[in-house]
Structures are given as C-alpha cells and as structure tokens.
Amino acid sequence: xxxxxxxxxxxxxxxxxxxxxxxxxxxxxxxxxxxxxxxxxxxxxxxxxxxxxxxxxxxxxxxxxxxxxxxxxxxxxxxxxxxxxxxxxxxxxxxxxxxxxxxxxxxxxxxxxxxxxxxxxxxxxxxxxxxxxxxxxxxxxxxxxxxxxxxxxxxxxxxxxxxxxxxxxxxxxxxxxxxxxxxxxxxxxxxxxxxxxxxxxxxxxxxxxxxxxxxxxxxxxxxxxxxxxxxxxxxxxxxxxxxxxxxxxxxxxxxxxxxxxxxxxxxxxxxxxxxxxxxxxxxxxxxxxxxxxxxxxxxxxxxxxxxxxxxxxxxxxxxxxxxxxxxxxxxxx
Amino acid sequence: xxxxxxxxxxxxxxxxxxxxxxxxxxxxxxxxxxxxxxxxxxxxxxxxxxxxxxxxxxxxxxxxxxxxxxxxxxxxxxxxxxxxxxxxxxxxxxxxxxxxxxxxxxxxxxxxxxxxxxxxxxxxxxxxxxxxxxxxxxxxxxxxxxxxxxxxxxxxxxxxxxxxxxxxxxxxxxxxxxxxxxxxxxxxxxxxxxxxxxxxxxxxxxxxxxxxxxxxxxxxxxxxxxxxxxxxxxxxxxxxxxxxxxxxxxxxxxxxxxxxxxxxxxxxxxxxxxxxxxxxxxxxxxxxxxxxxxxxxxxxxxxxxxxxxxxxxxxxxxxxxxxxx
Numbered sequence: 001x002x003x004x005x006x007x008x009x010x011x012x013x014x015x016x017x018x019x020x021x022x023x024x025x026x027x028x029x030x031x032x033x034x035x036x037x038x039x040x041x042x043x044x045x046x047x048x049x050x051x052x053x054x055x056x057x058x059x060x061x062x063x064x065x066x067x068x069x070x071x072x073x074x075x076x077x078x079x080x081x082x083x084x085x086x087x088x089x090x091x092x093x094x095x096x097x098x099x100x101x102x103x104x105x106x107x108x109x110x111x112x113x114x115x116x117x118x119x120x121x122x123x124x125x126x127x128x129x130x131x132x133x134x135x136x137x138x139x140x141x142x143x144x145x146x147x148x149x150x151x152x153x154x155x156x157x158x159x160x161x162x163x164x165x166x167x168x169x170x171x172x173x174x175x176x177x178x179x180x181x182x183x184x185x186x187x188x189x190x191x192x193x194x195x196x197x198x199x200x201x202x203x204x205x206x207x208x209x210x211x212x213x214x215x216x217x218x219x220x221x222x223x224x225x226x227x228x229x230x231x232x233x234x235x236x237x238x239x240x241x242x243x244x245x246x247x248x249x250x251x252x253x254x255x256x257x258x259x260x261x262x263x264x265x266x267x268x269x270x271x272x273x274x275x276x277x278x279x280x281x282x283x284x285x286x287x288x289x290x291x292x293x294x295x296x297x298x299x300x301x302x303x304x305x306x307x308x309x310x311x312x313x314x315x316x317x318x319x320x321x322x323x324x325x326x327x328x329x330x331x332x333x
Numbered sequence: 334x335x336x337x338x339x340x341x342x343x344x345x346x347x348x349x350x351x352x353x354x355x356x357x358x359x360x361x362x363x364x365x366x367x368x369x370x371x372x373x374x375x376x377x378x379x380x381x382x383x384x385x386x387x388x389x390x391x392x393x394x395x396x397x398x399x400x401x402x403x404x405x406x407x408x409x410x411x412x413x414x415x416x417x418x419x420x421x422x423x424x425x426x427x428x429x430x431x432x433x434x435x436x437x438x439x440x441x442x443x444x445x446x447x448x449x450x451x452x453x454x455x456x457x458x459x460x461x462x463x464x465x466x467x468x469x470x471x472x473x474x475x476x477x478x479x480x481x482x483x484x485x486x487x488x489x490x491x492x493x494x495x496x497x498x499x500x501x502x503x504x505x506x507x508x509x510x511x512x513x514x515x516x517x518x519x520x521x522x523x524x525x526x527x528x529x530x531x532x533x534x535x536x537x538x539x540x541x542x543x544x545x546x547x548x549x550x551x552x553x554x555x556x557x558x559x560x561x562x563x564x565x566x567x568x569x570x571x572x573x574x575x576x577x578x579x580x581x582x583x584x585x586x587x588x589x590x591x592x593x594x595x596x597x598x599x600x601x602x603x604x605x606x607x608x609x610x611x612x613x614x615x616x617x618x619x620x621x622x623x624x625x626x627x628x629x630x631x632x633x634x635x636x637x638x639x640x641x642x643x644x645x646x647x648x649x650x651x652x653x654x655x656x657x658x
Contacts, residue, residue, distance in 0.1 A: 045517040045518060045519060046517055159606050161606060162606075189379035189380055189544065190379065190544070190546065190585060190588040190589055190590075191379065191584060191585060191588045191602065191603040192379075192606065193588065193590070194587075194588035194590075194602045194603075195602050195603075195604070197590075198598075198602055216517065216518065217590065218518075218592035219547075219589070219590030219591055219592045220590055222590065222591065222592050222593055222594045222596065223590070223591075223593075223594060223596060223598050224598075242594050243594045243595075246592070246593065246594050247594075256519055256522075257518055257519065258592060260518050260519050260521070260522035261518050261521070261522070261547070261592055262525065262545075262547040262548050262550065262551035263547050263591055263592060263593070264546055264547045264550060264574060264586065264589050264591055265591060265593070265596075266547075266550070266551065267571055268550055268551065268552070268553060268554065268570045268571055269529065269551065269552070270551060271526065271529075272522040272525055272526055272551070273522065274519070274522035274523040274525075274526050275519050275522075275523075276523070278487055278489060278517075278519070278520055279517070279519075294519075
C-alpha cells in the first residue's frame with residue numbers, strides 16, 4: 001500500500017462555518033487518501049458534509065466566516081492555507097470539479113466552445129486556433145456529435161445530459177490528475193445517467209485520472225468505485241473497499257442506507273429497513289456518536305463517548321462504532 | 334386485483350394537449366389503463382414522458398383534451414363545479430415537494446382538518462378526534478406537534494402531514510406523484526413503509542408515479558412504462574421487471590443502478606435522448622432510438638396488445654418473439 005504514491009492525502013480536515021447561531025462543523029475531522037487512477041465514492045445523505053468536504057479539498061470554501069483546519073495534500077501541494085493565486089495554479093491542471101447542476105455551471109450567454117477555450121488559452125497559453133481545435137477534440141471526446149457545429153451553440157440549446165458532457169469537457173481541458181464529481185448525475189434521467197457514468201469511467205482510464213464521486217445514491221457507487229467512504233453528520237462512519245463495505249459493513253448506519261433503499265432485484269412489496277428520525281441538527285450535535293439517537297443498538301457509551309474509526313478484518317476497512325454489527329452478517333442476510 | 338371485478342378507475346384514450354394549434358404539444362397522447370380496487374399501479378418513465386401530466390389530468394388539475402376517465406363507473410371528464418369537487422374527495426393527490434405543498438403559516442391540525450371543514454362532514458370534538466387520529470396514523474404526535482406550523486417540520490414530516498391531509502376524506506384512490514423523490518434514503522424508507530401500512534389499513538388503491546424504478550417496483554402490483562406520452566408496456570411488476578417485452582423497458586431497467594457491487598454494468602446503454610414531444614416520430618415513438626426498428630415501425634403505430642395474461646406491450650417486435658427467431 002505504501003509503495004503506491006498517494007495522489008491525495010487528507011488529514012484531520014475540519015471545516016467549520018461561523019453562523020449567527022454558533023459554529024457549525026460541516027466537516028468534523030476527516031482523514032483519508034486516494035491512490036492514482038482510483039475511483040473513490042463519498043456517500044451520505046443531505047447535510048452529511050460530503051459536498052463541503054469536496055469543496056474544501058478543492059479549496060473552494062467561502063472567504064469569510066469559515067475556518068478550515070487539517071491538511072489536504074494534493075500531489076504534493078498543500079491546499080489548506082494556500083492563497084487564491086497559489087490555488088489557481090492547481091485548479092484545472094491538477095484538480096477539476098464538476099457540479100450537480102449542469103444548468104448553472106455553464107455561462108448561459110457564452111457559446112460552449114468559448115467556455116472550453118477559455119481554460120485552454122488562459123491556463124495553458126494556447127493560441128486561438130490551437131485552442132479551438134483542442135476544444136472540438138474535447139467535445140468529441142465527451143461524446144458530443146458534430147462537435148465542430150456544436151462548438152458554437154449556447155448552453156440553453158442543449159439538454160441536461162449534453163450540458164453535463166460540456167461541463168466534463170471543460171473540466172478535462174487541463175488534463176487534471178484528479179476529478180471531483182459532486183452528484184454529477186443527480187438531475188438526470190436514468191438512461192442519461194448511465195451514459196454519463198460510463199463516459200466518466202472511460203475517460204478516467206483514458207486520461208489516467210483519479211475520480212472522487214460524491215453522491216447520495218448507493219447505486220451510483222456500487223459498481224463504479226473501488227473504495228467508498230460513508231459520511232454521517234460531517235464525519236466518516238465507515239470506509240473500505242466497495243465490495244467489503246457492501247458485503248460486510250459493521251456500522252448500523254451503513255446497513256440502514258443499504259437496506260433502506262429499494263432494489264430492482266427485490267420482489268414487489270419488500271419491507272424496507274427504516275430507521276426512525278432524521279439526521280441531527282449540525283448546530284447541536286449529540287455528545288457521543290452522532291447516529292446514536294436513531295440507532296437501535298445504542299448504549300450509554302454511544303451517547304457519551306464518540307467512537308473513532310477502528311480497523312475491521314479486511315485491511316483498509318474501518319468503521320466508527322462501539323457496538324458494531326457482527327462480522328459474519330452479510331448484506332444479503 | 335381479481336380480474337372479475339370492475340376496475341375502480343378506467344381511463345380510455347386520454348390525451349392532454351398544451352399550446353395552441355401552431356405549437357401543439359401532446360404531453361399525454363392517448364393512453365388507456367385500468368386500476369383495480371386495492372392494487373397499486375406504478376407509472377414510470379423519464380422526465381417529459383407525461384407521467385405527471387397523466388396524474389394531474391385524472392384529478393382534472395389540467396384539463397384532458399379528449400378521452401374518458403371513469404371512477405367507480407362514473408364518468409369524470411364532463412363533471413363541473415360542485416359535482417367535480419365532490420368527486421375529488423374520492424380521489425386525492427400527494428405531490429413531490431412536501432414543503433411547498435403545505436402552507437407554512439398554518440398549524441398542522443388546521444391543514445389536516447381543512448378538507449373536513451370544507452365539506453363540514455364532522456365538527457367539534459369529533460373533528461378533533463379524527464384529526465388527532467390521522468396525525469397519529471402517519472406518525473406525528475398530535476398533542477406535541479399538532480399546534481406547530483408547517484414551516485417547523487422537515488421534508489419527511491411534511492410528507493407525512495400531506496398524507497394525513499389526503500386521507501381526511503377517506504378517498505378510494507390516492508395519486509402519488511414522485512412523493513419520495515425529494516427525500517433522503519433513510520426517510521424515504523420510512524415513508525414507503527408507512528404508505529404500505531396505510532394502504533392496507535384504509536383499503537386504498539394507489540397510482541404511484543415515479544422515475545425511480547426500484548421504488549416503483551417496491552410498492553407496485555402492476556407497472557406501466559411511459560415513453561413520450563404513450564404507454565409502451567404494462568404488466569405485473571415482477572414479470573415486467575424480470576422479462577420486459579418492450580425494448581425501451583429493457584433499456585430503462587438496464588440503466589437502473591443497483592446498490593450491489595456484483596450487479597453487472599450493462600454495456601448496451603440507450604444512446605441519444607428522447608425526441609421532442611412537439612414533433613414526435615411517426616409510427617412507434619421509440620423507433621428513433623430502438624435497435625430493432627424497421628420500416629414497419631416508422632409507418633405503423635403499434636397498439637398495446639396482450640402478450641401474456643395482464644401483460645400488454647405496444648411493440649411490433651416484442652423481445653420474447655425476437656428471441657424465438
């Protein structure tokens with residue numbers, strides 16, 4: 001494991017927003033790393049801190065009322081504490097991000113080709129003609145038919161799936177080593193979602209990138225990632241190889257996520273595993289384990305003392321729970 | 334779901350057309366289906382296929398352009414005024430966004446009591462008791478939370494309140510339009526289980542409209558698949574998911590992501606995007622994206638035909654007949 005060079009090393013990363021109602025620890029101390037050419041999934045419900053985490057890794061937090069501590073080492077570059085100017089030297093070239101809403105991540109009054117050109121010319125110093133040729137190549141790469149004509153259309157003339165392809169082309173323009181994809185397929189229809197996920201996988205192989213796939217949808221990460229991180233209330237509650245976490249998860253919350261989502265392969269009217277309540281108020285987190293108020297296994301210790309990540313049987317699989325599920329339990333049980 | 338009984342809801346050739354004669358869009362282009370008492374019919378399709386418009390047309394929230402809707406044998410499309418309002422108490426709808434479908438400045442008790450007050454069916458202590466009962470049934474403590482405002486509740490709780498409100502008049506049919514798609518997984522499971530419980534308790538019949546194939550299968554006895562304003566396949570949910578007959582259904586199921594690392598990734602992903610409903614293709618509406626399309630598909634529109642008991646498909650070349658060749 002140590003022989004492989006880590007592309008991304010995140011250590012004790014915490015992002016706290018200072019709100020009028022007090023400090024809000026959106027990300028409360030998160031550590032993980034990412035290998036080259038690996039796809040990592042970050043899963044969690046709304047408010048679990050997955051989006052703030054991915055933005056903090058990018059260095060995209062707001063300027064005011066926010067405090068970031070810990071370290072994000074991206075290919076040797078320390079993101080935490082870096083100035084805007086320093087960060088600009090990695091954005092697009094080392095790391096790029098695609099966002100959930102392809103409608104708002106493009107400039108509606110700028111032709112799509114120009115939006116790709118911009119990066120090539122400003123960041124890579126290409127001249128107008130070379131940039132145009134490269135932009136057309138990129139449009140072709142992301143599967144947009146007749147790219148030379150489409151170069152001149154406005155985002156409004158394209159469908160959601162097409163727009164997401166353009167966003168991906170823009171992100172790939174600087175050949176980044178890491179692509180952060182925050183809910184890249186959430187607003188899209190299933191057949192279009194499958195197209196975009198296949199495209200991302202193909203491009204990852206072709207461009208030798210690492211991808212961080214942030215999503216609430218376990219179906220998206222199940223077959224597309226090698227490792228996953230499960231987040232709850234700003235912290236990692238379970239992490240490990242995707243197969244291992246799906247088959248032998250130890251944290252009751254992971255089980256609730258897996259068995260609470262309906263499956264196409266289950267017969268009709270399958271009773272779902274429903275946990276009571278909802279995610280905690282981030283301004284007023286419980287003292288011990290954040291999941292304790294909803295957990296049927298919770299004891300006094302869970303309510304008093306926060307569990308740290310501990311190792312499971314498989315190397316790399318860790319979970320944070322005082323009363324973990326028994327080892328032999330499988331997802332299918 | 335016995336075949337001998339009359340359907341509770343009978344829809345024939347329903348069309349909904351928006352726009353004027355020059356720019357006409359048939360959101361629903363002639364669909365027919367039945368819903369039998371006590372069953373759940375799932376309606377799936379991608380955005381823009383007309384599934385929500387279908388639900389709204391049944392409630393006459395949007396006016397059908399033609400076709401008939403019969404509830405318990407009584408024709409609804411010609412009803413007007415008080416008569417129509419009266420019929421709407423037999424049929425209720427739950428919407429996607431639970432927060433915006435409740436008035437944030439009203440108390441929960443009053444929201445649930447509104448239909449009772451409109452129709453003055455019960456009053457005084459009886460009304461109070463009924464409201465409390467409805468709220469407890471959906472898992473909201475009427476004593477602790479009944480006097481709170483809708484704005485003080487989360488999305489999942491608001492959806493519970495919407496359900497309580499829709500049940501106040503004891504409707505026969507509940508139309509659920511994407512009712513769990515705005516909710517997180519852990520809350521979605523609660524609401525889906527609640528819906529199943531209430532269906533049994535109140536003897537409800539459901540039309541469950543959603544884009545999520547796994548969710549639809551979970552709640553439905555039968556499923557109808559829509560594409561560009563038409564039903565392309567309808568059948569018992571387990572059969573339809575196991576052996577789809579329409580190529581579109583097969584692609585749709587292949588694209589559904591299963592939360593299982595061992596599930597296969599389907600290489601054959603449907604290419605392209607649905608054509609504009611402003612200008613639908615001639616013949617079969619799916620033919621522009623269908624790998625099996627022939628000239629016949631362009632010239633002749635396939636009608637829904639029964640291929641097995643209760644399983645209908647609108648395709649000239651159903652998949653099981655192709656396999657046999």
